[in-house]
Amino acid sequence: MLPKELISKIQKFHFRTRFLASDLFAGQYVSAFKGKGMEFAEVREYIPGDDVRDIDWNVTARMGHPFIKVFSEEREMTVLLLLDLSASNLFGTSKRFKRELAAEVAGLLAFVAVRTNDKVGAILFSDKVERFIPPKKGAGHVWSLIRDIFSQETPVGATNLKAPLDHLNKLVRSHAVVFLISDFMVPEFDHKTQVAMYLASRKHDLTAIRIQDPAERILPNVGLTWMKDPETGQVLAIDTSNKGVRRRWEAEVARQDEELKRLLTKSGVDMVELSTGGSVVRPLTDFFRKREARK
Numbered sequence: 001m002l003p004k005e006l007i008s009k010i011q012k013f014h015f016r017t018r019f020l021a022s023d024l025f026a027g028q029y030v031s032a033f034k035g036k037g038m039e040f041a042e043v044r045e046y047i048p049g050d051d052v053r054d055i056d057w058n059v060t061a062r063m064g065h066p067f068i069k070v071f072s073e074e075r076e077m078t079v080l081l082l083l084d085l086s087a088s089n090l091f092g093t094s095k096r097f098k099r100e101l102a103a104e105v106a107g108l109l110a111f112v113a114v115r116t117n118d119k120v121g122a123i124l125f126s127d128k129v130e131r132f133i134p135p136k137k138g139a140g141h142v143w144s145l146i147r148d149i150f151s152q153e154t155p156v157g158a159t160n161l162k163a164p165l166d167h168l169n170k171l172v173r174s175h176a177v178v179f180l181i182s183d184f185m186v187p188e189f190d191h192k193t194q195v196a197m198y199l200a201s202r203k204h205d206l207t208a209i210r211i212q213d214p215a216e217r218i219l220p221n222v223g224l225t226w227m228k229d230p231e232t233g234q235v236l237a238i239d240t241s242n243k244g245v246r247r248r249w250e251a252e253v254a255r256q257d258e259e260l261k262r263l264l265t266k267s268g269v270d271m272v273e274l275s276t277g278g279s280v281v282r283p284l285t286d287f288f289r290k291r292e293a294r295k
Helices: 004-020 023-032 057-063 098-115 139-151 162-171 191-203 243-267 281-294
Strands: 037-045 067-074 078-084 119-125 129-136 177-182 205-212 224-228 235-239 270-275
Touching: 004 098, 004 139, 023 098, 023 281, 057 067, 078 098, 078 129, 078 162, 098 119, 098 139, 098 177, 098 205, 098 270, 098 281, 119 139, 119 162, 129 139, 129 162, 162 177, 162 191, 191 205, 191 243, 205 243, 243 270, 270 281
Parallel strands: 078 119, 078 177, 177 205, 205 270
Antiparallel strands: 037 067, 119 129, 224 235
């Protein structure tokens, strides 16, 4: 049984994400992510210029003049949310923690998916796969998914991107639209992670959504301070008044940025960047528009 405080929080979050998933936003999602194939819709009379390969010969024989088959795009898709719940996401210096922002974007995408009659599921992970939520339809399923995200305990351990990608590649046989939602705070992207990312992007329509907090990028000058890595437990004393320390911090952030971009570019994966102090809808809307224009 969940605590009343947590239930109240989930209910408020559920209402907010459902409200954000407006018809306009859902329409942009539909335009950006096309269906996986074509399905038969109807037959109509042949018009000069139509592809003769689409002629329905049975109907043509019965009616005495040509009719063609009309196809429409198969709209139903499967959407998978790969959600990073590792300890580094329990950080935030602005409006909310990174984990809360990750949950908000996951809830928003889940509601948009079910509004357009798609199935949605999730893989919750940290240093390993914590839970697999099979894809289903319906607002009730989204409520359960959001509840599971909030009630899942945050384990101690480093972010492991290979684990959910391997799980996706082995378990999900058919083509899916996949959103990998993470802060991507890993020491390095080793060869096995790169291979898993590449294979997932070849089989599925994969988009990376990066969750960040402004304080992670620029080290503030607050003098000597103690810092703890939530994923390793390591504690260090850092003199933030030292300009050299702050420059090295920013240089390391820039290096990690470049390494992540190289990995995603090599795998053909788009990236959306979100900040704990910013909007969720606007960056996703811009991404949907750019993707639609590119198509």
